[in-house]
Amino acid sequence: MTASFERRLPFGATLDQTRVSFRFWAPAHPEVRLEIRDRDPVKMARGADGWFSATVEAEAGARYRFHLPDGLTVPDPASRFQDGDIHGWSVLVDPKAYQWRTADWKGRPWHEAVVYELHAGCFGGFKGVMQALPLLAELGITAVELMPIADFPGARNWGYDGVLPYAPDAAYGTPDELKALIDRAHELGLMMLLDVVYNHFGPDGNYIGAYAPKAFRDDLETPWGGAIDFRLPEVRSFFAENALYWLMEYRFDGLRFDAVHAISEQDFIDDMAAQIRAAEEEGFQRHLILENEFNEQSHLAKDVDAQWNDDFHHVFHVALTSEKEGYYEDFADDLAGKLARALSEGFVYQGDPSPHQDGKPRGTPSAHLPPTAFVSFIQNHDQIGNRAFGDRLTTLAPPEGVEAATAALLLCPHIPMLFMGEEVASETPFLFFTDHNDELAQAVRDGRRKEFAKFAAFAGAEIPDPNDPATFDMSIPEPHPTRAEGRTALIRRLLAIRAAEIAPRIPGASSLGAEPVGPKAAIARWRMGDGAMLTLAVNLAEQPTPLADALAGPVLFETTPGAADAARAGELPGFTVVALMERAA
Numbered sequence: 001m002t003a004s005f006e007r008r009l010p011f012g013a014t015l016d017q018t019r020v021s022f023r024f025w026a027p028a029h030p031e032v033r034l035e036i037r038d039r040d041p042v043k044m045a046r047g048a049d050g051w052f053s054a055t056v057e058a059e060a061g062a063r064y065r066f067h068l069p070d071g072l073t074v075p076d077p078a079s080r081f082q083d084g085d086i087h088g089w090s091v092l093v094d095p096k097a098y099q100w101r102t103a104d105w106k107g108r109p110w111h112e113a114v115v116y117e118l119h120a121g122c123f124g125g126f127k128g129v130m131q132a133l134p135l136l137a138e139l140g141i142t143a144v145e146l147m148p149i150a151d152f153p154g155a156r157n158w159g160y161d162g163v164l165p166y167a168p169d170a171a172y173g174t175p176d177e178l179k180a181l182i183d184r185a186h187e188l189g190l191m192m193l194l195d196v197v198y199n200h201f202g203p204d205g206n207y208i209g210a211y212a213p214k215a216f217r218d219d220l221e222t223p224w225g226g227a228i229d230f231r232l233p234e235v236r237s238f239f240a241e242n243a244l245y246w247l248m249e250y251r252f253d254g255l256r257f258d259a260v261h262a263i264s265e266q267d268f269i270d271d272m273a274a275q276i277r278a279a280e281e282e283g284f285q286r287h288l289i290l291e292n293e294f295n296e297q298s299h300l301a302k303d304v305d306a307q308w309n310d311d312f313h314h315v316f317h318v319a320l321t322s323e324k325e326g327y328y329e330d331f332a333d334d335l336a337g338k339l340a341r342a343l344s345e346g347f348v349y350q351g352d353p354s355p356h357q358d359g360k361p362r363g364t365p366s367a368h369l370p371p372t373a374f375v376s377f378i379q380n381h382d383q384i385g386n387r388a389f390g391d392r393l394t395t396l397a398p399p400e401g402v403e404a405a406t407a408a409l410l411l412c413p414h415i416p417m418l419f420m421g422e423e424v425a426s427e428t429p430f431l432f433f434t435d436h437n438d439e440l441a442q443a444v445r446d447g448r449r450k451e452f453a454k455f456a457a458f459a460g461a462e463i464p465d466p467n468d469p470a471t472f473d474m475s476i477p478e479p480h481p482t483r484a485e486g487r488t489a490l491i492r493r494l495l496a497i498r499a500a501e502i503a504p505r506i507p508g509a510s511s512l513g514a515e516p517v518g519p520k521a522a523i524a525r526w527r528m529g530d531g532a533m534l535t536l537a538v539n540l541a542e543q544p545t546p547l548a549d550a551l552a553g554p555v556l557f558e559t560t561p562g563a564a565d566a567a568r569a570g571e572l573p574g575f576t577v578v579a580l581m582e583r584a585a
Contacts, residue, residue, distance in 0.1 A: 003103035006095035007249040009241055011051075012078030012166070013064065015094055020058045024066055024076065025051055025234055026211035035073065037063040037089060049234075050212070060097065063089035066211075074207040077238070079167045081175055082151050086163050086205030095249050098179045102186035107253045107285035108142060110305050111372050111506040114410070114495060115193065115417040116141045117380055119430075120149060121156060122420065122476045126173035126181045133181075133188055139423055139488070140495025143191035145256060147381060149178070150197065153204040154435025156472045158381065159195065160258065161202030161434065165242045182251050191253035193287070194246055198239045199262035200224035204440055222262050230265035240272045244279055247286055254287030256308075261293045273303035289375055295347045295363030300373050306415055311348035312376040313383055315339050316405045319520045319540040320397035325455055329356045336516030343412060343524035343536065344514035346374040371413035371509055371526065378405045379419040381430060388452040388463050390429030390475065392421070399425070399483060400575040401540060403490060404559055407577040408538045410494040411557060413506050413526055418491070421477030425487035431464050433472040441467035497557055501581055505530050518545025521572055531584030537567055542574040553580035 008014060011023045026032050027050025033041040034054045044052035044066075058064075063083055065073050075082060079090035116136055123129045129144070136144060148159025151167040162169075168178045182192045200222055201208070208215050209226075215235050216226035229235055246252045260269055273288055280286055290299060290307045300307060311331075315338050317323065318331040330349065331338055338348045349363035366373070377383075379393050393402055402425075409416045421428060434444055444466050452458040464471045480487070508529030516522050520541040526534045535553060539545055544566075551567040556579040558564040563576045572578070 002099040002101060004096040004099055005103075005249050005251065007241070007245040009078055009166075009245065010237065011241075012076050012080070013090070013092055015058075015060060015092060018057055018059055019055060020062075020092060021053065021055045022064070022076075023051060023053045025049075026066070026068070028211050028213055029069055031069055032211075033067040035065050035067050041067055058092055060092055060094035062092040064092060065089055068211060072207075072210055074210065075164060077164065077166075077208055079151070079164050082164065082167050082170060085170070086151050086153050090167075093175055095175075098176045100179070100251065101183050102251075105186040105251065106283045107287075108189070108191050109285055109507075110287050110415070112499075112503050113143045113191065113287070113415045114141050114498065115143045115145050115375065115415065116420065117145045117147065117377075117417055118420040119147045119158070119381065119475075120172045121472070125171065126168075126177045130181045130184050133185055133190060137188040137190055139492050140499060141190065141418070143193055143253065144185060145193040145195060145417070148195045148197050148258070151205075152202055153437070153440075156433050156435040156469070158385065158432065158434075160197055161204070162197055163202045163205040163207075165196070165198075165239075166245060179250060186251070191287075192251075193254045193256055193289070194250075194252045195256045195258060196243065196246065197258045198228075198242075199259045200228065204436060217264070220264055227262075227264055230263060230268045236268055236271070239268075240275050243272055243276055247276065248279070253285070254289060254305075256289040256291065258291050259293065260290050260299075261296070266296075266299075269299050269304070270302050273299070277303045295349055295366070297347070297364045297366050297369060297373075300369055306373050306375050308380075309342070309346055309374040309376045309414070310383075311338075312342045312346075312374065312409075312414070313378055313380070315342045315348060316378045316408070316540065317383070317393065320393065320401045320405060323396075327356050330354050330362075334516075335520055336518060336522055339520065339538065339540070340514035340516050340522035340524060342376075343408075343522060343538070344511040346371075346414070367511070371511070372415055372506060374414040375417050376409060376412065376414040377417040377419065378402075378409055379422055380417065381419065384419065384430040385432050385475075388455070388458045388461065390431035390464075392427060392429065394425055394427045394480070398542070398575065400559075401542070403487070404538070404540060404575045404577050406487075406491065407494055407557065407559055407579075408536060410491065410498055411502065411536060411577065411579045412524075413502060413509050413528075413534065416498075423488050423491050424477070424479035424484040426477040426484075427480055428476065428478045429474055430477075431471045431475045432466050433475060434466045435469075436467055494557065497579075501556055502528075502534065505532055505534075509534075517547055517572065521545045523547075523551075533582045535578075535580040535582070537572055537576070537578040537580075539572045539574060539576045544571050544573045546571055551578060551580060553582040555579070556581045 150162030151164035505528035514524035
């Protein structure tokens with residue numbers, strides 16, 4: 001069975017055979033002209049509230065843009081593809097041209113998710129990612145998450161400088177090549193997730209202020225400039241339609257919404273999620289994930305599935321590295337208690353005072369949420385790339401400690417996420433990289449160096465230049481020369497255990513609590529959906545820790561042979577994870 005899919009947008013360019021309807025919101029201007037390359041401009045009709053429209057004869061592949069009265073020409077903000085990067089021509093795309101081989105794909109349930117986050121550019125684009133899919137599926141990965149792909153300036157970028165949210169960046173491939181990637185993933189039983197950015201636009205190529213300045217607030221600033229005004233129906237529609245476009249036209253299985261705490265109108269998140277649920281095809285399982293620095297759980301009570309749990313990462317990172325600067329200050333005290341809380345309740349900070357934020361409370365209660373409400377990780381693009389030198393945990397902690405943390409992550413009932421390279425114990429840095437114009441490149445360069453000047457560890461250090469092509473080249477993960485094979489085998493083993501014994505029991509699971517048992521050790525338990533009890537004993541210290549109550553029950557996994565026997569005898573060895581599953585009678 002093959003089929004084509006299209007999300008018909010209420011703006012942008014809509015192709016019907018050889019007739020194209022254009023709709024463009026430019027409330028700041030009395031007139032707008034449509035330019036199609038090698039043709040005379042067409043004056044667009046101005047309607048209510050600054051909406052301009054025109055219908056002309058054109059075919060897929062035509063290049064077009066909008067001409068403003070002051071002489072500025074701008075791409076379509078809903079461009080499906082660009083010729084000439086963000087300042088160039090928009091390309092008329094026929095969404096129905098691609099014939100899907102997996103048109104009957106309905107997704108996978110969220111409790112089966114094992115997420116692998118990657119940067120498409122580091123794999124050589126969409127075709128390179130496609131070539132990597134069979135190995136990821138064989139490893140036990142069930143969901144691949146792409147860092148943002150919306151069109152950004154230049155050929156190298158993390159993706160958070162995107163300015164054309166509907167256009168896959170040409171540096172990675174064409175729209176049909178992206179669809180082919182998703183099609184192949186579905187053939188292999190893999191879900192495809194996409195990271196989208198709705199809290200800001202990048203600093204280069206954001207033309208919306210030139211024709212719709214009221215789309216931005218003048219009374220509220222963000223770290224990236226004026227806040228997007230989500231009070232306006234036009235703005236809400238633009239982003240909600242973008243989410244639906246990626247899910248319906250490209251068949252993504254879910255979206256990760258970046259930094260939603262920076263969106264001033266939080267009700268937009270719930271409204272958008274409700275629209276997505278209402279529009280879903282019957283039986284298609286799609287998943288919505290938030291990044292929310294504030295540990296705000298209210299959205300999880302509605303149509304959102306899960307939230308990234310930075311607290312989980314921070315606890316494990318501090319335990320393995322003893323770092324205490326920046327936000328790690330919040331995890332320096334009572335580390336074992338925080339480890340127990342992260343495992344059992346998800347968020348560590350649930351309204352507790354944050355030392356890093358001058359004692360201000362951070363977070364909301366999360367103990368009542370199911371384990372699947374948390375996407376947990378010990379590495380990701382932020383936690384590596386926002387370091388001055390892009391250090392991976394592999395270079396900061398003993399390999400035995402990293403392996404223990406990996407075992408805890410993959411056997412915990414939370415939704416686990418790995419970052420590209422973890423499966424081969426990569427020590428390659430993941431640095432912050434860009435491809436900006438000279439003026440903006442210098443501003444980014446200076447800002448990056450200023451940001452790290454306040455950290456003692458980087459005083460006087462030469463921070464890598466984000467705009468240097470070598471910075472990107474250094475960020476492509478490479479297998480560890482001696483530990484890659486062993487790390488891959490460990491992760492494959494852990495994911496096989498998870499698939500066979502843990503994931504099927506996650507629906508209906510709830511925490512039975514956790515307790516600290518040593519300076520960096522805790523024991524957590526869950527009542528699984530079928531009544532079985534999962535016990536996870538974690539010691540992230542190099543030294544063994546005594547146990548007041550010896551562990552008992554059938555062993556699912558032990559980090560090293562004999563670790564379970566030692567735990568039964570009343571001692572948890574250093575850098576150890578022991579997992580037990582006591583099945584229901």
